Amino acid sequence: TLNQLLYSKGSGTWGTLTPILNQLNNYQSSGKRWFTFERPVDWDIDTIVGISGLYWIKLKSSATGASYIQPLGAQAWILEY
DSSP states (O other), X not given: OEEEEEEEEETTEEEEOOEEEEOOGGGTOOSOOOEEEOOOTTOOOEEETTEEEEOOEEXXXXXXXXXXXXXXXXXXXXXXX
């Protein structure tokens, strides 16, 4: 179950995203899916796994159960409008 949508506030601190559109369906659908949100005013650059100077979002799952299969996202696009 997808239960946390997070964004980096910098310095290893995370805030909760509120989606405008979320077609992720708890990672149960394949193919192109949309996930949109309004940019948080306190979204800030951070360093994650040695990659610095970027804005980050993080989608976390819990309650995976015995039949859980890890989602393997291959691509993501950032659209600005």
